[in-house]
Each structure stands twice: as C-alpha cells, then as structure tokens.
Amino acid sequence: MSMATRRATGGALKQGPSGWFAAPALIVFACFAVIPLLGVLGLSFTKWDGISPISWAGTDSWLTVLSDPVTGNALIVTAKIMLFSYIVQAPISLLLGVFIAGHQKYRALLAVLYFVPLLLSSAAVAIAFKALLDPNFGLGAGLGVPALAQDWLGNPDLVLFVVIFVIAWQFVPFHTLIYQGGVRQIPASLYEAADIDGASRVQQFFHITLPQLKYTIITSSTLMVVGSLTYFDLIFVLTAGGPGYSTRLLPLHMYLTGFKANDMGAASALGVILVVVGLALALILQRLGGKDRNASQMEGA
Amino acid sequence: MIRKKLLGTVALSTALLLALSGCGSSGPGGKTSSDSATMWGLTGGDEATFTTSVESWNSANPEQSIKLDIFANDAYKTKVRTAIGAGQGPTFIYGWGGGVLKSYVDAGQVEDLTDFVTENPEVKERYLPAILDNGVIDGKTYALPNNKVAPVVIYFNKDVFADAGVEPPTTWDELIDLVPVFNKQGIAPFSLGGQSKWPNLMWLQYLTDRIGGPEVFQAIVDGKADSWSDPAVIQALTMIQELVDAGGFTSGFSSIAADSGADVALVYTGKAAMLMQGGWAYQTFKKDAPEFVSSDKLGFISFPTVEGGKGDPKNIVGNPSNFWSISSKATDAQKEAALAYLKDGMLNDEYVDDLIASGAVPVVTGMEEKLAASPDSDFLTYAYDLAKEAPHFQLSWDQALSPAQGDAMLTNLDQIFLKEITPQQFATNMNATLGK
Numbered sequence: 001m002s003m004a005t006r007r008a009t010g011g012a013l014k015q016g017p018s019g020w021f022a023a024p025a026l027i028v029f030a031c032f033a034v035i036p037l038l039g040v041l042g043l044s045f046t047k048w049d050g051i052s053p054i055s056w057a058g059t060d061s062w063l064t065v066l067s068d069p070v071t072g073n074a075l076i077v078t079a080k081i082m083l084f085s086y087i088v089q090a091p092i093s094l095l096l097g098v099f100i101a102g103h104q105k106y107r108a109l110l111a112v113l114y115f116v117p118l119l120l121s122s123a124a125v126a127i128a129f130k131a132l133l134d135p136n137f138g139l140g141a142g143l144g145v146p147a148l149a150q151d152w153l154g155n156p157d158l159v160l161f162v163v164i165f166v167i168a169w170q171f172v173p174f175h176t177l178i179y180q181g182g183v184r185q186i187p188a189s190l191y192e193a194a195d196i197d198g199a200s201r202v203q204q205f206f207h208i209t210l211p212q213l214k215y216t217i218i219t220s221s222t223l224m225v226v227g228s229l230t231y232f233d234l235i236f237v238l239t240a241g242g243p244g245y246s247t248r249l250l251p252l253h254m255y256l257t258g259f260k261a262n263d264m265g266a267a268s269a270l271g272v273i274l275v276v277v278g279l280a281l282a283l284i285l286q287r288l289g290g291k292d293r294n295a296s297q298m299e300g301a
Numbered sequence: 302m303i304r305k306k307l308l309g310t311v312a313l314s315t316a317l318l319l320a321l322s323g324c325g326s327s328g329p330g331g332k333t334s335s336d337s338a339t340m341w342g343l344t345g346g347d348e349a350t351f352t353t354s355v356e357s358w359n360s361a362n363p364e365q366s367i368k369l370d371i372f373a374n375d376a377y378k379t380k381v382r383t384a385i386g387a388g389q390g391p392t393f394i395y396g397w398g399g400g401v402l403k404s405y406v407d408a409g410q411v412e413d414l415t416d417f418v419t420e421n422p423e424v425k426e427r428y429l430p431a432i433l434d435n436g437v438i439d440g441k442t443y444a445l446p447n448n449k450v451a452p453v454v455i456y457f458n459k460d461v462f463a464d465a466g467v468e469p470p471t472t473w474d475e476l477i478d479l480v481p482v483f484n485k486q487g488i489a490p491f492s493l494g495g496q497s498k499w500p501n502l503m504w505l506q507y508l509t510d511r512i513g514g515p516e517v518f519q520a521i522v523d524g525k526a527d528s529w530s531d532p533a534v535i536q537a538l539t540m541i542q543e544l545v546d547a548g549g550f551t552s553g554f555s556s557i558a559a560d561s562g563a564d565v566a567l568v569y570t571g572k573a574a575m576l577m578q579g580g581w582a583y584q585t586f587k588k589d590a591p592e593f594v595s596s597d598k599l600g601f602i603s604f605p606t607v608e609g610g611k612g613d614p615k616n617i618v619g620n621p622s623n624f625w626s627i628s629s630k631a632t633d634a635q636k637e638a639a640l641a642y643l644k645d646g647m648l649n650d651e652y653v654d655d656l657i658a659s660g661a662v663p664v665v666t667g668m669e670e671k672l673a674a675s676p677d678s679d680f681l682t683y684a685y686d687l688a689k690e691a692p693h694f695q696l697s698w699d700q701a702l703s704p705a706q707g708d709a710m711l712t713n714l715d716q717i718f719l720k721e722i723t724p725q726q727f728a729t730n731m732n733a734t735l736g737k
Binding site: 049050051052053130133134135136137150151152153154155156239240241242243244245256259260261262263 | 715
C-alpha cells in the first residue's frame with residue numbers, strides 16, 4: 001500500500017517505525033524492572049531477615065501477609081488516598097490548567113507561582129508542613145488562631161485528609177502543567193467559530209475544551225492514580241504511617257515490614273501485590289480511554 | 302594501528318579509573334587509608350565526644366586510623382542493617398544490645414570479644430558490671446559499652462510546680478491527682494513525643510515493672526505462650542488509658558516528634574509540667590535551654606510507686622548504655638585497629654570528661670568525684686546512683702525484643718494511647734508475635 005492510498009483510506013497507520021527502535025528501552029526495562037521483579041517474586045517465597053542466609057519458606061510469607069489485618073487496612077488506606085487525591089486534584093488542576101493556558105502577562109507570573117511546590121523535594125515539603133501543623137509550636141499557635149491549632153497529624157480521623165491535602169499541594173502544579181500544555185494544543189479556530197456562533201465561555205469549556213482534552217485527561221488520570229501507589233517519601237516523613245495504622249498505605253507497609261520488622265519475605269509479597277494492583281489500574285485506565293487511545297491525533301502520523 | 306590506539310585508550314582509561322578510585326578511598330585530607338577501620342555513630346548528645354575521641358586517636362595512631370561517619374538515629378537503624386546484609390557494614394557497629402544484637406550474632410556478623418576481654422582485664426574492670434551484661438549473649442561478649450548510663454526518669458519544671466503549689470508525685474495516685482490541677486491552669490501535666498512511638502513505651506515498661514516486677518517481661522523475651530496477657534501488662538495498659546482519658550498528656554501528643562526535641566521544649570517553655578524521658582533528654586535540655594538548666598528550674602524524680610505492686614521501686618528502665626560491636630566481615634587490619642581503640646581509645650580520661658561535660662554519665666566505675674565536680678552534678682550523681690543501686694535495669698523493650706516484635710509492639714501501643722484498641726486486643730495482637 002502506498003503512502004497516498006493509506007492516507008486516502010483514512011485508517012490508522014498499521015505499520016509503525018521498526019521494532020528495533022524499542023531495543024534500548026527494552027534492554028534497560030529488562031535489567032532494571034523485569035529481572036528485579038522476578039527477584040522480588042522469588043524472595044516472597046523465602047524467609048530472610050536481611051543479614052542471615054536466605055532460606056526457602058514456601059508460601060509462609062504469602063499466608064502471613066494475606067491473613068494479616070494490617071495488610072487489608074493498608075489496602076483500604078491506599079484506596080482512600082487514591083480516590084480522594086483524585087477527586088481533589090483532578091478538577092483543581094484541570095481548571096487551573098485551562099486558566100493559565102491564556103496568554104496574558106499576569107497569567108505567566110501566576111503559572112510560575114503555582115509551579116513552585118513542584119520544585120521542592122517531598123522530604124522538604126513534609127518537614128515544612130510538619131512544623132506548620134505542630135499543635136503547640138506551629139501555625140495555629142503562632143498566629144493565635146485556635147481553629148488552626150488542631151491536632152492535625154495526631155488525630156486518626158483527621159490525618160488522612162491532611163495527608164491528601166499536602167499531596168494535592170505538591171502534585172497539583174504538575175498536572176496543571178500537563179493541562180496547560182493540552183489546552184494550548186487546541187486549535188484556536190474552534191474557539192473563533194464558537195464565538196461567531198455566540199457560544200458562551202462556559203459552553204465553550206464544556207463543548208470544546210473538555211472533549212479536546214480527552215487524551216490529556218486520560219494521561220493525567222493515569223499518572224495520578226498509579227502515582228498514588230508510590231506516595232511514600234512524603235507520608236513517611238510527615239506521619240511515618242501513624243498515628244496507629246491510619247496512614248500506613250501499602251508502599252509504606254512494605255517498607256516498614258522489610259526494613260523495620262526485617263521480614264524481607266513478607267515485604268516482597270507486599271511488593272508483588274503492589275505491582276499487580278498498579279498494573280491492573282493502569283490497564284483499566286487504558287481501557288477507559290477507548291479503542292483509539294494510543295492513536296496519534298497529529299495529522300499524517 | 303587502530304588496534305594500538307584502542308589498547309592505548311584502554312590503558313589510559315584504566316589508569317584514570319584507578320586514579321579516581323584511589324582518590325575516593327583516601328578521602329578528604331588523606332588522613333585515613335582504604336583499610337582504615339570505619340565507625341558509624343549517631344547524631345545528638347554524644348556526637349562531639351565520638352568525634353573528638355576519633356580525632357585524637359587518629360593523630361596518636363596514624364597507622365591504625367578510624368574513619369567516623371555520623372547518622373541520625375532512625376536512619377542509622379535502617380542503614381546499618383541493610384549495609385551489613387550487603388557486606389558493606391562498618392567495622393564498629395553501634396548498637397543497644399538485646400534482640401537486635403542477638404540477630405547479628407545469629408547471623409555470624411559480629412566478632413566474639415570474649416577472648417579479648419579475658420586477655421585485657423582492665424577493659425572489663427572499667428565498666429559498671431550490670432551494664433556489661435547487655436553485650437553478653439549465651440555467655441559470650443559481643444559488644445562493649447561506649448557511652449553513658451541513661452535511666453528513664455521524670456523531668457519537671459520547678460516553676461510550674463511552684464506556681465501551682467504542688468509537689469512532684471511519689472505514688473501513682475498522687476500523679477493522677479495532679480492531672481486536674483494542671484489542666485485547670487491550661488498546662489499539660491505530661492509532655493509526650495508520641496509520634497516517635499518509643500516514648501510511649503517508657504510508660505508501659507515502668508508500669509509493668511512496678512506492678513508485676515521484671516519477671517513479667519522476661520517471660521515475654523523467653524517467648525512463653527500468652528505472656529503478653531499477664532495481668533500486670535493488662536493493668537499497666539489500663540492505667541495508661543485512664544491517664545489519657547483524664548487528660549494526662551499534652552494535646553496532640555501523637556503528632557509530637559521526640560527526635561526533634563519538641564517534647565523537651567514543651568517543658569522548658571512551661572506548656573507542660575512533666576516529661577518522662579531517658580537520661581539523654583538532660584543533654585537536650587542543656588543544649589536547647591541552657592538558661593533553664595543553669596538557673597535550676599529543671600527537676601527530676603524517679604517513676605512513682607504503684608500501690609500493691611510487686612516490683613522493686615528502685616528498678617529502672619532505659620538504656621544501660623550504647624555499644625560497639627566489631628564486624629566479623631572487617632579485614633584483619635581493621636579488626637586489629639578496632640580492638641586497639643576499644644582497649645586504649647575508648648572511655649579514656651579525655652573521653653569520660655567529654656561525656657560528663659555534655660551532661661551524660663559515663664558507664665565507668667569510680668566516677669563519683671568527677672561527677673560531683675561537674676556543673677551538672679545534681680543530675681549526673683542522681684542518675685549514676687540510680688543506675689548503680691538499681692536491683693534491675695531493664696533495657697528498652699523495643700531493643701530487647703526481636704525487630705519484628707518491636708515494630709508490632711510500638712504500633713499497637715500507639716493505638717492504646719489513641720484508644721483505638723483495648724488492653725485485651727493489645728495482648729491478643731502481641732501474643733501472635735511471640736517467637737517471631
């Protein structure tokens with residue numbers, strides 16, 4: 001089939017660039033993802049405290065992990081953080097992204113300000129918030145506002161929402177940036193036509209911006225949802241999983257099992273669970289994107 | 302021709318690599334060689350003592366030099382174990398004795414120092430005997446104390462007590478009676494670094510000991526079935542929850558980190574009346590609030606007695622000392638340097654004076670005069686006598702137990718303080734970890 005006829009049929013390109021282009025990435029992926037993953041799978045069937053020789057333990061670690069109520073609790077905490085983070089972050093970053101995609105000068109300044117939290121490391125963010133939220137020496141006590149002097153990080157009912165807020169504070173800028181890029185890709189002619197037809201700003205948002213951002217939304221959502229499985233450093237420094245087990249999400253539970261309780265077998269089993277959950281979520285999100293999810297929107301590609 | 306060029310390149314890059322790696326191991330200043338013994342210490346009160354000691358050792362013994370690195374407490378505990386597992390551990394392994402030391406011994410990672418101690422009786426005679434025992438496992442010495450006796454005591458703000466017109470408690474009932482007095486004044490009776498979890502443990506340790514004596518915890522260490530369900534443990538947990546209910550601890554205690562000294566700050570700022578903490582907290586008071594300490598506003602008492610309790614009120618809990626173990630994976634030269642340092646460099650006169658100046662009690666016999674001459678003599682003599690006269694000195698439970706049990710215990714105890722579980726649930730959860 002010649003280039004011309006393919007264009008004419010209007011179908012998606014069946015043949016991409018040579019598969020060899022993927023080789024460097026595949027080699028790196030195999031070395032640093034597949035092989036360690038198999039190692040973890042193997043370790044999950046052993047008993048190892050990190051310093052003694054490794055011994056075979058069959059399914060012991062799996063039975064321990066699956067029957068441990070703490071694992072179930074960690075899954076629930078992870079799901080809650082994932083869901084609420086998404087509900088908080090997605091609309092905010094979409095609206096902010098649309099807003100700063102404009103070209104006025106002051107928006108450029110705002111875009112820079114919004115971007116600042118992303119420049120800070122998670123550990124720095126966590127330490128700063130920990131100091132601000134301290135009930136005795138933090139913001140509430142400093143400003144003399146009793147409403148702010150809550151036991152933010154020590155109250156099991158409150159702490160999860162504080163964590164979700166801090167996560168949103170840190171990651172909204174990143175997704176705002178993605179949406180900003182997405183909005184700027186929308187052809188201006190669509191808006192011009194809508195203006196001529198007398199569509200309002202809100203109508204333009206719902207009938208042009210939102211549909212045109214479909215793929216951006218899928219990308220951002222995938223990053224947000226799968227990314228929430230890796231929230232670790234921030235929570236580790238902010239609450240260390242506490243109080244009690246109230247913010248001990250799956251990755252943190254895996255770390256504490258492996259490096260605090262020194263049970264590498266159980267930690268590996270938790271690691272495998274984490275990988276399975278992450279893959280399943282990524283697949284589901286890809287499915288939701290529809291059949292043409294991976295097709296390029298660029299003409300001629 | 303091409304081949305020659307290639308060979309040349311290989312030779313050049315090899316030379317470069319060698320030069321680079323040479324630079325890496327010699328370190329800044331080039332004082333230490335690649336075969337220097339390595340030592341990992343902790344930040345905090347003793348940091349300066351370790352640094353001075355290693356520096357003066359290195360200048361006196363350049364052929365047996367030691368390279369010291371300093372880490373924060375929690376970060377160290379993770380790092381050292383991972384490093385040892387990977388064969389990259391330091392020559393000097395800093396530790397607390399107990400279950401963690403036993404796990405190193407079981408894995409063959411630390412040197413048996415029994416012969417060294419026998420051949421050098423002066424090393425053994427240096428120490429308070431009860432403290433030396435914490436480095437002994439199955440009759441063999443694997444670790445030697447390297448710093449200070451740190452019993453857990455109750456610190457209090459003398460001004461706050463004077464203003465309220467009350468006396469520090471000597472019994473549990475008096476302690477409970479003080480709670481409403483301070484609460485009425487808007488002062489927290491007790492400061493507590495609950496986010497760090499281990500400060501919670503001091504309450505359980507002392508109460509269990511006062512109620513049931515040291516045998517109760519010994520049964521747990523021995524892994525006796527259902528030993529966590531001992532009535533003494535249940536009663537201690539119940540008393541803790543009663544104290545929480547009465548408002549005994551500062552609001553938001555579970556978001557206060559002890560590692561940053563925030564629990565100590567509540568006492569010297571007058572926001573809390575009392576604080577139960579280890580002897581090392583005195584060093585924090587001295588460092589963070591020198592005025593407060595020098596103007597004699599800091600008081601200290603032993604844990605109160607509990608009516609009808611079986612334990613000796615003179616028993617103490619805390620850290621008998623910290624320890625050096627020697628890695629069995631170190632090279633012969635490193636081991637030799639390490640043993641020479643243990644014999645002559647550690648706890649010599651300069652070292653002991655440094656410790657005392659920092660507000661700590663060295664684990665060495667015959668310190669009475671030196672402690673009395675120190676500006677901190679009140680506290681130091683008090684802590685020294687406490688340790689010397691204690692019939693039983695209980696090592697902190699999270700260190701005495703295996704790491705797996707320790708982690709579960711701290712989190713379950715956190716839930717007791719938060720009233721998320723009952724004492725019975727705590728006992729059930731912990732009984733399931735016995736033998737792990």
